[in-house]
Amino acid sequence: MNEQGTKKSRTTWQKIARRIRVPLGFVFAAVFLWLARPTWQSMLGSLLLVLPGLWLRGYAAGYVRKNSELTTTGPYAHTRNPLYLGSMAIAFGFAAASGRWVIFIVLAALFLAIYLPTILSEEEYLRAHFSEFDAYAAKVPRLLPRLTPASTGQTAGTFSRPLYLHHREYNAAMGSAAIYAALAARLWFLAAH
Template identity: 75%
Template sequence: MSERTSWQRIARRIRVPLGFVFAAVFLWLARPTGKTMLLSLLLVIPGVWLRAYAAGYVRKNAELTFTGPYAYTRNPLYLGSMLIAFGFAAAAGSWVILIALAALFAVIYIPTIQSEEGYLRQQFAGFDEYAAKVPRLLPRLTPASFPADQNASLGRFSWGQWQHHREYNALMGAGAIYLALAVRLFLNHHGVTGGPR
């Protein structure tokens, strides 16, 4: 097993626990203002929406999804996560958080995406054709088109799939972080602060 493959596996396993650690550090370093919290909505709302939209289309490990947001980007769930995360970095008003977040995505999510693409390439014969038409992360402006028979489910959005993937957790998580930032803002405003100045 190569070092690259080994790191890809490790990155996939640690990304969720590392996210919780990062969240704790984030709340400690955060210095939100009303303005930064409002501006963050410009990224967080589209990010939550994109994750929900993508979750209603994807049938993980069952088929290669070509439709919905998957016609624009191969990784709409990760793109949505990035929008949410960078939105909260903006809300925190901290350059340290922004730089740490960019490093975290580079070290963890790039190898994770590469590992998942290797799996998809092995499992689905049409992946290379799909990858040639649809960018890895940053979306194309118009949807890529594929023959209808390439997607067994015809690619319609399903609330059942959205529930199956428990994507409501992203919405609840975003709400919880905004609540924590609001508490932090209140404490900062009333002189009850912690963490670095």
């Protein structure tokens, strides 16, 4: 396949990945609950990933002004994708709660197949719309955070509660509570049978 054909198929998959990531998440959640063999210990231990993931998503949602500006302050001075990093922490926390290694493996494959192309597609958009993106990307890692905030030239932003509410990030906490309730019900069901 020539370079143009490769780029077109990559772009096509990026569009598909963006569209299917949420519905695929619901399908994965159903399979996850069916396969899960949680214990109270695994559920408690999972909080070490789930709670920081929820915090990071909420913190990032209070900074980002999607499509209107390149956000480079707050958690965005540590990683270009704090929302995805938070989602990964939450997801792998629930994989730990499930007590099944196969869920870890499938989850890692899904993140590579769905989220990596989505991130790359979003970077193409940001590069095309914000001239300062390349300079920002040179200082701030794509996913794994740097320990100290990068100096991005943008004045320090502050967390905005109205932005957090606008992005409805509280839904992640409610969804997590629902998954824990479903895992507890699954644990009770398995113990009763």
